[in-house]
Structure formats: structure tokens, C-alpha cells
Amino acid sequence: MPDPNAPFAPRLAIGTRGSPLALWQAHAVRDALAAALARPVESISITVIRTSGDSIQDRALSEAGGKGLFTKEIEEQLLDGRIDLAVHSAKDMATALPDGLFLSGFLPRADVRDALILREGKSLADLPAGARIGTASLRREAQLRRLRPDLDVSLLRGNVHTRLAKVREGTFDGTLLALAGLTRLGLAHEASAVLDTDAFLPAVGQGAVAIESRVGDEATNGAIAAIACRATGIALAAERALLTALDGSCRTPIGGLATVEGDMVRLRGLILSPDGRDAAEADETAPVSDAARLGADMGARLRATAPARALGL
Numbered sequence: 001m002p003d004p005n006a007p008f009a010p011r012l013a014i015g016t017r018g019s020p021l022a023l024w025q026a027h028a029v030r031d032a033l034a035a036a037l038a039r040p041v042e043s044i045s046i047t048v049i050r051t052s053g054d055s056i057q058d059r060a061l062s063e064a065g066g067k068g069l070f071t072k073e074i075e076e077q078l079l080d081g082r083i084d085l086a087v088h089s090a091k092d093m094a095t096a097l098p099d100g101l102f103l104s105g106f107l108p109r110a111d112v113r114d115a116l117i118l119r120e121g122k123s124l125a126d127l128p129a130g131a132r133i134g135t136a137s138l139r140r141e142a143q144l145r146r147l148r149p150d151l152d153v154s155l156l157r158g159n160v161h162t163r164l165a166k167v168r169e170g171t172f173d174g175t176l177l178a179l180a181g182l183t184r185l186g187l188a189h190e191a192s193a194v195l196d197t198d199a200f201l202p203a204v205g206q207g208a209v210a211i212e213s214r215v216g217d218e219a220t221n222g223a224i225a226a227i228a229c230r231a232t233g234i235a236l237a238a239e240r241a242l243l244t245a246l247d248g249s250c251r252t253p254i255g256g257l258a259t260v261e262g263d264m265v266r267l268r269g270l271i272l273s274p275d276g277r278d279a280a281e282a283d284e285t286a287p288v289s290d291a292a293r294l295g296a297d298m299g300a301r302l303r304a305t306a307p308a309r310a311l312g313l
């Protein structure tokens with residue numbers, strides 16, 4: 001039954017990157033909006049926008065300038081009014097957004113955990129010393145080195161399909177990928193093991209789809225509010241405040257995960273030296289109304305207590 005008070009947005013144009021994962025996410029948002037607003041999916045357009053992050057393939061993104069690389073060209077179209085909302089993996093979003101834009105909602109979060117993809121074997125313990133693991137994530141690299149300093153961990157860029165192919169071909173013995181991404185692509189069966197969050201903390205935002213839009217665009221923001229997941233919004237407020245207080249430049253290995261239960265939000269945070277030998281961690285709970293403060297306070301405390309090497313000092 002359509003809600004007669006549902007907001008009416010005359011035009012809804014979604015902008016997204018063109019990777020299979022990004023397209024899945026954009027279609028998920030389009031389907032949710034169409035259902036909530038009781039309008040045909042064809043009335044909501046999807047525009048594919050190529051970003052700098054898609055063009056750079058030869059070096060770690062942390063060296064090429066960081067997270068904004070996957071969003072810059074999309075945010076320009078949003079500010080120009082060529083699109084009305086942008087859909088992103090929350091994990092790939094910088095903590096500071098351009099003036100006039102904000103994260104106006106999140107889809108209900110998927111499984112937050114990292115998956116281990118191995119050419120042979122079923123768990124981390126099956127890997128022999130010196131096994132080659134490829135990852136482009138400083139966080140995954142540092143956490144892996146912490147658990148298994150004897151592995152040979154190195155750079156492996158590219159989209160999910162590319163990385164899986166490198167393992168299948170034998171260039172690498174294994175890689176780590178977000179289970180959420182694998183699942184969205186119908187590839188969850190590729191996971192040899194799923195890593196428990198107590199042993200391996202995910203990235204801030206992992207598993208969440210974020211919607212970005214213009215501050216003050218009431219029609220679009222009203223439509224987004226109709227599909228936004230409250231618990232995911234609270235968790236992301238805590239996690240992103242933690243990341244803002246800690247770094248934000250994505251040159252430091254950082255993990256963060258918030259979970260909401262009833263009126264309380266639990267936040268776990270972790271900062272590591274690149275080799276995984278030094279780490280500082282925290283695990284705290286606060287009322288959901290204090291989610292952002294919980295993250296900011298934890299970030300400030302971790303900054304103060306983290307070993308200098310973990311902070312790149």
C-alpha cells in the first residue's frame with residue numbers, strides 16, 4: 001500500500017561508478033526507492049560516472065591521494081545538479097565531504113566481515129610460511145602481519161573479479177575481500193573462510209551502502225529518508241567519527257566496527273603499525289544518541305595511547 005504522505009521527488013537521477021559492485025549497489029537503491037515511493041523503477045535513472053580511482057591501476061590508492069579518488073567526479077555532477085543522489089560503498093567515502101553534500105542515508109548493512117580466499121586450504125592456519133597474500137588494504141595487510149608475520153603480504157589492486165583471477169592463476173596464494181562485496185556479486189562461494197570480527201576488525205563502513213545528496217534538496221532527501229536504515233546510520237555515525245578523529249587520510253591501518261542493540265551502540269576501534277607489531281584497541285558502549293561522541297572520544301584516546309609507529313610518527 002503506497003504511503004499517501006510519501007515525499008514526491010519529481011526527478012531522481014542516481015550517479016554511480018561503473019564497476020559491477022557499484023552497479024549492484026545503485027540498482028539496490030533504485031529498487032528500494034521505487035518500492036517505497038510506489039513508482040516504476042524506470043522513472044529513476046542510473047548514470048555511470050568514471051572516476052580517477054577507476055583510472056589508476058598501477059599503485060596503491062593511498063599513494064595516489066586517498067579515498068576522494070573514487071568520488072570526486074561523481075560529487076561534481078551532484079553539485080552541478082546533473083544527478084540528484086550518488087550511491088557509494090560507505091567504506092570508500094572520505095570523512096570530509098565537499099561543502100553542500102552529505103550522507104543522507106544508508107541501506108540496511110550486509111555482513112561486515114572479511115573473507116579469506118585461498119587457492120588451497122580452508123583457513124589461515126593452512127597457509128605455509130612464505131605464502132603470498134595480495135591485498136590493497138593497509139588495514140588488512142597490518143592485521144594479517146599481526147596474525148601471521150611469516151606470510152609474504154604484498155600489493156594486489158583491481159576489482160573483485162581481477163583479484164580472484166590472480167589467486168586462481170597462482171600469482172597469489174590468497175587474498176582478502178569483503179564478504180559483502182562477494183555476496184553482492186554472487187561470489188560468496190569463493191570464500192575459503194570468513195574471519196570473525198574479534199580476530200579481524202573490518203574497515204569503517206564495510207558492508208554498508210551510502211547515499212550522498214545535496215544539503216537542502218528536500219524532495220530528494222525526503223525520498224532517501226523513506227528507505228534509510230536507522231541502525232546503520234547510527235553505527236556509521238560512530239565509526240566515521242572514530243575515523244575522523246584518528247586520521248581520515250587512509251594512510252594508517254585502522255579498523256572500526258559499531259553495532260546497535262536497542263538503545264545502545266557498541267564501538268570497537270583498532271589502530272596498527274603497518275607491520276602489525278604495534279597496536280592500540282578499544283571497545284566501548286554508549287547510548288545511541290551519543291554515537292558520534294563515542295567515536296570522536298575513542299579516536300582521540302586511541303590517538304593519545306597508540307604507539308608512535310602505529311601513527312606513522
Ligand SMILES: NCc1[nH]cc(CCC(=O)O)c1CC(=O)O
Binds near residue numbers: 089090
Ligand atoms: N575498496 C573496494 C570496496 N569497497 C567496498 C567493497 C566491498 C563491499 C562493502 O564493503 O560494502 C570493496 C571490495 C572489498 O574490499 O573487498
